[in-house]
Amino acid sequence: MSSDFHVFRVGVSFVIMCILYKSAEDPLPELSPQKYFSTLQPGKASLAYFCHADSPSTSVVLEQLNEAVRPLQDYGISVAKVHCVKEETSRYCGKEEDLMKAYLFRGNILLREFPTDTLFDVNAIVAHVLFTLLFNEVKYISTLEDLQNIENTVKGKANMIFSYVRAIGTPEHRAIMEAAFVYGTAYQFVLTTEIALLESIGSEDIERAHLYFFHCNLISDLTQQCRRTLMRQPLTTLNIHAFVKTMKAPLLTEVAEDPQQVSTVHLQLGLPLVFIVSQKATYEADRRTAEWVAWRLLGKAGVLLLLRDSLEVNIPQHTNVVFRRAEKEVPLEFLVLTDIDSIISYVEDNVEMEENKDSDVEDPDLDIQDDEVAETVYRDRKRQLPLEVTMELTEETFHATVMASDSIVLFYAGWQAVSMAFLQSYIDVAVKLKGTSTMLLTRINCADWSGVCTKQNVTEFPAVKMYKKGENPVSYAGMLGTEDLLKFIQLNRISCPVSITSIQEVEEYLNGELYEDLVTYSSVSVLGLFSPAMTTAKEDFTEAGNYLKGCVLTGIYSEEDVWILANKHAATLPALLLAKHKDGKIESIPLAGTPAQDIVQIITNALQETFPEITVENLPTYFKPQKPLLILFSDGSINPQHREAILTLVAQKHLDSFTPCWLNLKNTPVGRGILQVYFGLLPPLPLLVLVNQHSGGHVFAFPSDQSITEQNLALWLKKLEAGLENHITILSAQEWKPPLPAYNFLSMMDAATSQHATGKAPGRMKEIDVQENDKERHEDKLTVKKEPVETLRIKHWNRNNWFKETEKSLKPHTEL
């Protein structure tokens, strides 16, 4: 299937070349034999195709030959069609039509004759002609012995380029011959078409063409083998050129300047630079490392040794590798990599990514949805939601409804994916609350009633607001999910803070009996104790309670007999009682002179646990203090001993600089994804990991061969602090870039205007159209316009004009 496609593509590209050359080519000169031989100049090569005068003018050979005129001219080789008139007796004129041949001359010496079937296309023509002319420069071999012989002769003298192509006359063969034309004197070129030979030197993936660079120049000992570097890119002239340039560049360069200022041939070729940071003390070792890295990255990146001591620019202290991408204006990456392999894989990953990016640019499918929310909502569009469980509001009904009853309003926009995803949760909440709640659940589509939404100050969707009689509307600021919204609605059933009127009620409130059904939504019940005269303190507390609406249960008790409670809980009034339902403990905090804001803070802190189970919903809360997370991953509920060990450490203040927590893979399966990032494989559990997202992104793992005990943990943390532990991975510091490019309409518009001022400009032409053009081409050459070709495959055009391109990129160098 894929090979079919490939063939099709090749076909297309030829068609395009045909069209292009048809319209813009120097014609193939047509001469008589006499005339032809008189034009031959000494030392100049010339390819002539002899044919009968009465033969059809458009044979395949002639067409291909026509195309080869320009590429061959670039090598100083002229091409001609010679007419054999009947009475002509030139020996080059064959007797019969099918015996017509092409001949290659240097001066007037015949070098080779080509049966027309070898010249099946322009690649074959160029490849064969150059192969003949470069007979001495390119050795053709067929056995391993030949290869070894040649290798031995060049050891200590020159480097060698060995390549394998499937057949003579292929595009790869042409590319190699073209490279040999340029580099033939500098390197020994060796060519084979024997798969066996390729296999014997240990190549894999022998289906495709191969090119090896043999580093023989520096070898002094003949028994030693030349080091080899395999070219990874497809065999094209430009790629070979770039590859040879990198082979020629010094393996390792020492620099003592700003990495951003350094310039090497690698950057020009679009390859990144790797700086190994070295210090005087470790110079020798560093240099060895760098050389080793350089060999491994040969052809993929330039490697330099950066001498830190004589450097004026600052680089981060622990950095041992600096990575610089070839693209301009991309900042340097300062890395801490622990071994050669990670340097190599870092570079390879990044280079590979760039390659992938390149291939994406060539034919990216920009129309495939990569937004998970948009895609899932779209896929779910046909499912009927029980929308009727919520009341739909309009401009006319909005005010009457929210005035008449306590209501929750969801503001959403029908076209917006995030709102529509949340609408599903909202409907779920409505279904759950059906018939139990006094709160009316409503929704309004702001795509229809944008005026209402704007008046309610809603400019972003989705938004949830609660309207209660006589109160200002309250915006919901929690997670956009069923659970949190349900909690918000439930906790808002009672006022916040709720007034409690008797000691008896207080007891019930604190032990969770008073609002039994709400206690599940609030792990803590908060009660403010005030003597009736403490009006300011009461106001502050009420303000705080209002602020915490929907998050936590708050109550207020301010009767004359409040002293009884104060005594009971050993509190000085005004005071705050925090009843934690999980462990049944009641804590009291004095409130004298505490402003509302601080009360909020005290309560929110109280809501946080010392060793929480971390979940998707609560991570943001625990993440906020920006401390490293100490996470115990557990498949199921946590081992009580482990919990004990950690709680002891917490109590001993050993964990003050961390946020200890645990993760239950049963409740939070995405934890597996996290472990996979940390370890590659899923490690045995339980497992303790320290994640430092906020500084450096290092991840450390508690050795799994040790048991999680208080002592072991304390020791491990000490080692960590002292920098004696090694991290298992570093979290990627990659920025969130656009996942795919966008259509470049500006350049499409430019292309259209530069092309022709009138008519409908050509868009991206479909390949199928090209094929159709191909059919028509024979019938009516004039209809084959230049127009579609130019916007189209500039790439193919470049390939044929490679020489010019190479010349350009070679300008600053001396080979040509």
Add this chain to the structure above:
Amino acid sequence: MGLSAALWGPLGLLLSLALPPAVGAHTHRDYCVLGAGPAGLQVAAFLHHAGRDYEVFERTPAPGSFFMRYPRHRKLISINKRYTGKNNAEFNLRHDWNSLLSHDPRLVFRHYSRAYFPDAGDMVRYLRDFADRLGLHVRYNTNIVHVTLKKDWQAWNSHYFILTNQKGQVYQCSVLLVATGLSVPNLVDFPGSEYAEGYESVSVDPEDFVGQNVLILGRGNSAFETAENILGVTNFIHMLSRSRVRLSWATHYVGDLRAINNGLLDTYQLKSLDGLLESDLRDLAIVKDAKGKFHITLGFFLEETNASRSADAIPLPQDDNDNFAMRVAYDRVIRCLGWKFDFSIFNQSLRLSSGSEFSKKYPLIRASYESKGTRGLFILGTASHSVDYRKSAGGFIHGFRYTVRAVHRLLEHRHHGIPWPCTEHPTTQLTNSIIRRVNEASGLYQMFGVLADVILLKENATAFEYLEEFPMQMLAQLETLTGRTAKHGLFIINMEYGKNFSGPDKDVFFHDRSVGHTEDAWQSNFLHPVIYYYRHLPTEQEVRFRPAHWPLPRPTAIHHIVEDFLTDWTAPVGHILPLRRFLENCLDTDLRSFYAESCFLFTLTRQKLPPFCQQGYLRKQGLVYTKSLQQHGVESGLLRDYATMGQVLEDSSRQPGDQEPVNQPLGTGHLIHLDSNKEEL
């Protein structure tokens, strides 16, 4: 009186005679509005709502006096579309060409007429209600006959506008808003032009035209409207104008000939005696013969002849050229050549001059609608059409109601320190904000190419400000005009027709005229949103010397949202996705939305978070998926089902932190070989 003497001095006697003795006893207003037509009332409504000191001066006893007489045949050609199938009031204004903007939902024109092309009387009634309901300060029966300037460094604009009414009463104004429309009929001077009856006075009773040969001069809507009225009773109607008829459905300009008026085109092309001719009116001459019939001849024939010769002796073109088209004698000649602005009341010191050759009938103004000659003098309404003549709708109610709002916003900033209204959002809302506006905004839609939305990015592009309907030709002056800063790049949202689509001789029905593929969006022909991205605010030079046929200077990047048959640009893949990619690439960030679970994963496995997670999830506002959404996510490959992910290995051969011996030469001492088959997600 020294000051006024110095001021009036050069103007001579005439003025001082006109002025009453009590010159000093004038009334002051911050804003004076001339004319209580639609534009005057519209600006008054904004000034009133903002609590400004203003007064409208109207020459007649009621608002909208133009519509009391015009159009002569009483049928408005501005559509009154009462049903669109949508509830969105802002969207519905896209198809309501008669309403003014106000906060009162009763003041919508569909409550005033059921007709698709309503009667002019309904407009008069509407305007009266508009003025009354909103309690606008209009001084009726006050004809301002003269306007001049008085220098005063204390004044907002270093001068006051001094208005004098027909009774000699004087008003002093800080800002003058002229909304007098085009009130003077256009005349063309040629020999015999006095024989032509004007549109403004010609009979509208078809009975008066029975069996007559009629020649109509002009080819605008008034000419065709007149023809339409008498088409059935005349012998024939010939229409004569300088250039070809411009059909508004081909030019996409509502001021050109509307299909509702083109009955004559139909009969002309269907060989029914009526006809259209093109000639420059100034070359013509009309000669009246003894029987009172009119003959058409050429101006230079008259010059050659002795003027004293009788009409019958004047040479006619058919004398030489016996098939001359207009060789028949006409019973009537009717002039329907449109109107022009009345410059006569403005003193020269205001330097109010007429526009270029193509917009001579309009006063010359800037794209901010302020006079080029005098600061503080604004031209509003129909008279302001020079800004977008033959391009957009600025000369019509459904266009200038928005440009008037823009002027009001500029004034609020200039004189009251209130910056151009805007909303601020985090970057994650960028795509949404644009999609919302292009789908409902009526100002962008009506005033395409003139008013554009502007998005000003904040530092690091983490947030942005959204400004609506800014006059885009004033882009370079955006910061001074709006009081907002544009230091970190900006987007402009404009609506455009295809570049070569509109024009008087264009075939707008050609095959393949519409584009469906997103990658061809730039070739869209019908009105569609176009978004320009600039890294820096363009300079005045760049705006002035922008490429031909471009509404704005060349941007850093441009995006076309592909035209849509329903003008509903909310398709997730066809419209929103390409827009998001464009915005992402402009800002070099990832603007996708993610479920809370994905954000959770990123929080623990990466050092950086995408904006959506940063601004949502980390602020405890993550989006939680439902079961069915998760399933779809897993099926699409965009989400993973972690619950079924490879079970935890009981005895992994590779232990975390396990240190293997190193088999490569190592330099920096502490390099350690670790798990090398790390796998990135």
